[in-house]
Amino acid sequence: GGRGIGSRILNDELPRGIDPLGPENLLILSNGPLSGTAAPGSGRVDVAAKSPMNGYRAVTNFGGYWGAELMHAGFAHLIVQGASDTPVYVVIENENVAIRDARHLWGLDTYETATRLRRELNDEEFQVLSIGPAGERLVRFASILTGLGDAAGRSGMGAVMGSKRLKAIAVRGTRGVELSDPPRFMELASDLHRRLRESPGFKESARSKPVTDSMFSKSYENLLAFGNYEDGRWDQFSKLEPEKFFSRRQLRRAGCFGCPMQCMHLVEVPGAGCGISFCTPFLSFLGTVWNEDLTTMWEAIILANRFGLDVVETGGIIALLMELYREGVISPAATDGIPMARGDRRAILETIRKIAMREGVGDLLAEGPLRTAEALDRRAHEFLVLVKNHFPHGYQFPAFEGASLLQAVGSADPFPTYGTGVEIRLSMPGPREKMLAEARELFGSEEAYLTGNYSLSKVRMVIDAEHRSRIPDLLGVCIYVIDGYIKGSSEPFFFYDRLADLYQAASGKPMNREALFTAAERVVNLERCLDAREGLTRKQDALPQRFFRSFPGGAHRGKRLDPQKMEEMKSLYYKTRGWDPESGLPRPEKLEQLGLKGIVQTPD
Ligand code: SF4
Incomplete structure (x- = not known):
């Protein structure tokens, strides 16, 4: 589905x-x-x-x-x-x-x-x-x-x-959804809601004040990449005073249909407007663009919402311009007379408007970072931080081999969830033993969740994370609900068993966890072949150069990916998936095993 x-x-x-x-x-x-x-x-x-x-x-x-x-x-x-x-x-x-x-x-x-x-x-x-x-x-x-x-x-x-x-x-729509076995479905769904509310992940997020506790904690700050992936440290971040800003402006938690998590925040800022947001837009219009003013951040979010712009790409392209300006590659003449100084309110808000309206330099920026760099200056190319032409989420990926592999082989900046999320969370203070035991049990070694290695167990963990994140996408369920449940849970498969039961009660067709994971694998392979038709090969599974150098500051200073070992890990990934390590494409026998032979069209 x-x-x-x-x-x-x-x-x-x-x-x-x-x-x-x-x-x-x-x-x-x-x-x-x-x-x-x-x-x-x-x-x-x-x-x-x-x-x-x-x-x-x-x-x-x-x-x-x-x-x-x-x-x-x-x-x-x-x-x-x-x-x-x-x-x-x-x-x-x-x-x-x-x-x-x-x-x-x-x-x-x-x-x-x-x-x-x-x-x-x-x-x-x-x-x-x-x-x-x-x-x-x-x-x-x-x-x-x-x-x-x-x-x-x-x-x-x-x-x-x-x-x-x-x-x-x-x-x-007023007709509801037809289910094969409504009583069984309701019994399963009620039980899952109850378990969710009782889960450690849910209790943790319900306890916290929505915006301030999670978003602006020291341990979260330690994960962030600032600017155009320029640094892992930005002293202004800890001086932002979000408590003061949000105390009167955050109206309530908000969320989606039928979701007990309500992971978003309804905020109203007089003069800037009312909207719903979660962590990603905050990051895009604070640390990514070196902005110290929370009102400007909120104005930028509302502008992006109203104009209909992706916040990650918008923040990313502004960060690129700010670095190019700082390094003397561009002058204000290149940006319609606006000096693209770090954190400058006018530079942020005017650039958003110009992109949306394709006005002046906005017409070029609207074409995306690659075309912008090509048109602006020959040297601008060196400053691009792109994963398959997408600006990555603002995390310190170079410190995390698994999350970086996920980025390299994914098709559009995949968000680190499941095992790759655990890999990141383990770098924060907190209990580790349960997670490490899980790594041993699921992937054969603690190395799956620990950093500083390019092991087979880490490759297995990344493949597992890809499948776990596909399953909710196939069923129409939110990935963050499952991720929130699994966080701190000692039952890494319970939710998937229950999703299979729910599918069965909804459709009347037999389903179990193994079949769900196979369906996820089938879709990963199908999508790989689909992208291969458009030219995707191993060569495009590339990471930006900045992932291979250390940030000058921050909690993960000194950590960087090793390019040779990363390539070896990619080879291991393709082999483990049953793909050809040369081309990075599924082998015919893998397609046959998954029932995709004769269905997918591979490149000539
Ligand atoms: S967890 Fe997912 S479904 Fe629930 S409120 Fe958040 S984004 Fe929406």
């Missing part, structure tokens, strides 16, 4: 080599078989298309309430084909689907679009998914957004939606 179906449709129907912003591209919004049900965190929607950021399969999804509403209207998937000559929006009300004129909505931001559409449709219950001015102008890292901040940010899906002149999709 979910992401797997999206990948299969792309595999079967997308011609190779097409322009991601041309009418041939498909935009596929996929629920999973548990979406919109009482399963915890069942509001996640996968978005599939050929990405305008790197030409591979997009890797992004969003939460909120839109997906559950679509499911309740009776649709698991929505495929958008072709392109309209004029702006349109789609309205779905149970089985009734209509395409309507959206010329009056074109130019509105995402918040305005939702408000206007609900008023027009005369029903506040409609869930609206839309693009802002950035998507309309085909900014390559434009997002699509629902609610006040639930966005599919990575991979430029807003640009794909904009290329189809599709402004919004409004959904209202």
Whole structure:
């Protein structure tokens, strides 16, 4: 289901080599078989298309309430084909689907679009998914957004939606979800909700004051990479006083359909606006751009939400300009007269606006960091920090071999979860023995979770993390619910067993944990072949040069990846997966074993 179906449709129907912003591209919004049900965190929607950021399969999804509403209207998937000559929006009300004129909505931001559409449709219950001015102008890292901040940010899906002149999709569903065995399903789901609420991970996050405790702790700070991956230390971070800033402005926790975690924060800042956010946007508009002012951070988040821009790429490209300016590679003349000084409020906010409106230098920046560097200055290329043309999340990856391998072989800056998350968490103070025992049991050695090695057990851990993170994507469940449960739990497989039971009760088809993991492996292989059609080989599984040098400061100063050992670990990864280490592509026998022979189209 979910992401797997999206990948299969792309595999079967997308011609190779097409322009991601041309009418041939498909935009596929996929629920999973548990979406919109009482399963915890069942509001996640996968978005599939050929990405305008790197030409591979997009890797992004969003939460909120839109997906559950679509499911309740009776649709698991929505495929958008072709392109309209004029702006349109789609309205779905149970089985009734209509395409309507959206010329009056074109130019509105995402918040305005939702408000206007609900008023027009005369029903506040409609869930609206839309693009802002950035998507309309085909900014390559434009997002699509629902609610006040639930966005599919990575991979430029807003640009794909904009290329189809599709402004919004409004959904209202009142029919619920049909289940094969409702009593059994409800029994399983209630038990899972109860266990989640009683889990150490849930209790820890419920105890903490949402923004301040988790986001601004010393141990978290020690993981962060600042600026354009320039340093692991920034003294201003600990002086930010988030407690003071958020105490009156944080309205409540917020989250998605049916989720007990409520991991996000509803914040209102007078003059800047109200929105929902979580840790990633905070990082993008604080440490990444050396910004010491929390009001500016919040203004930047709201601007990105309203314009429909991915926060990670936006923060990353501003950080690149700031470093180029600091190093004397560019002058203010290159950025429309704005000096790109570190942390400068005008530089941050004006650049966001210019990108979204493709105004002045924004027209170049909207093409992404690689094209920007090529056009700005020959030397700018040396400053790029990109993983398959994506600016990576702001963590000190060079200190973590497993999380770095995950980055190298993933297709769009995969977030470190499961084993790779444990690898990172073990660098923080806290009990270690339980985690190390788990590493021994699951992967054959403590090295899987410990840093400073490139071992086979670490490779196994990364492959396991890839499969564990695919499973929720296939089912329509949020990865962070499972990750939150597993944190501190001594039952690393319980949640997966229960997901298999839920699938069985929902669909009436037999399922168990092993079959779920095999399905995840099948989708990893399918997507690898899909990307290979667009030119992906081992060569593109490359990490930025800055991962191979130590940060000048910070808790992990002195740690860096060894390029030779990293290449050897990649070879080990391909072999363990049953892929050819030369090309990095699945071998025919692996495809046959997974039932993919004759289904996937591999390169000639
Ligand atoms: S864990 Fe957070 S992102 Fe995931 S479904 Fe729950 S509230 Fe949404």
